[in-house]
Amino acid sequence: MNLEGFDFFENDENLKQRIESLYSQNRQPHAIVIEGAVEQRCEKLATFLTMRAVCRAENKPCGKCEQCIKAREQAHPDIYYAQPEKKSQIYSIEQMRSIIENASIRPNEADIKIFVFRSAEKRLTPVVQNSFLKLLEEPPQNCLFLLLCQNSRGLLNTVLSRCTVIKIKGEPNFYEDSLDLAVEVAEGTIAPSEWQLLAALSQFSDRKKADETLAILTEIFRDCIAVVNGIDTIMNKQLAEKLSKRITTGMALQLVEVTELARRKIPQNVNMELLSAFLCGEYRRIIWQR
Numbered sequence: 001m002n003l004e005g006f007d008f009f010e011n012d013e014n015l016k017q018r019i020e021s022l023y024s025q026n027r028q029p030h031a032i033v034i035e036g037a038v039e040q041r042c043e044k045l046a047t048f049l050t051m052r053a054v055c056r057a058e059n060k061p062c063g064k065c066e067q068c069i070k071a072r073e074q075a076h077p078d079i080y081y082a083q084p085e086k087k088s089q090i091y092s093i094e095q096m097r098s099i100i101e102n103a104s105i106r107p108n109e110a111d112i113k114i115f116v117f118r119s120a121e122k123r124l125t126p127v128v129q130n131s132f133l134k135l136l137e138e139p140p141q142n143c144l145f146l147l148l149c150q151n152s153r154g155l156l157n158t159v160l161s162r163c164t165v166i167k168i169k170g171e172p173n174f175y176e177d178s179l180d181l182a183v184e185v186a187e188g189t190i191a192p193s194e195w196q197l198l199a200a201l202s203q204f205s206d207r208k209k210a211d212e213t214l215a216i217l218t219e220i221f222r223d224c225i226a227v228v229n230g231i232d233t234i235m236n237k238q239l240a241e242k243l244s245k246r247i248t249t250g251m252a253l254q255l256v257e258v259t260e261l262a263r264r265k266i267p268q269n270v271n272m273e274l275l276s277a278f279l280c281g282e283y284r285r286i287i288w289q290r
């Protein structure tokens with residue numbers, strides 16, 4: 001197994017050992033739950049596992065072959081990322097049915113088919129999990145199911161007991177900080193004076209923290225749409241209810257767009273002060289029409 005160049009293993013010796021033992025003696029787990037407080041870390045491990053599963057090199061994943069590259073870019077025809085319903089943000093029973101059907105069809109390019117479910121404990125309702133159970137009890141040959149979640153206790157025990165669980169050290173304090181800051185920014189956007197929003201955004205000097213804060217903010221703004229439509233929220237329902245008194249669905253969509261745009265600028269070495277000023281201006285313009 002090739003763990004070189006996958007920097008997320010570097011400060012997590014436990015995780016490294018866990019992955020190595022998981023694949024020792026050529027064992028091939030068919031269902032893995034990846035649990036971690038930080039979504040991006042779960043996502044990175046999922047990408048690593050998909051690359052490892054499709055790579056054709058001796059030392060997997062090589063990171064260089066066509067199969068690895070397609071997996072990394074999430075463009076591999078045998079790797080399916082389940083897409084939640086637009087409105088409800090859940091994986092529908094129809095989608096699960098088509099996945100079950102699909103799982104029995106031979107892969108296109110690789111020797112395996114992989115199905116990835118993000119936010120599994122929030123987006124797979126118990127009914128859908130039950131229909132998924134049949135697949136886990138008698139897994140089709142050469143299939144791998146990856147369930148990403150922040151808290152595996154949200155999954156049914158019957159599902160969980162049929163999966164291999166990998167826990168990722170969460171940097172929980174780091175996540176909590178970003179969460180607090182995201183809430184502060186969100187509340188700042190609806191405050192009558194600009195001052196509160198500026199104060200929150202001025203804490204964006206650390207790129208990593210800003211990146212995670214913006215990722216959480218996107219979910220908070222999406223929740224405003226969910227709560228108006230009577231759908232379960234991903235983050236804090238009370239906050240979403242408070243925000244949605246001021247923020248309409250149209251505004252929330254624009255807020256998500258601007259937040260994602262700002263987030264994409266972080267790795268491009270944007271000046272963080274300018275980014276904060278940009279966000280402040282855009283948020284105020286969208287919500288307060290100024």
Ligand SMILES: [Zn+2]
Binds near residue numbers: 062068
């Ligand atoms: Zn490869």
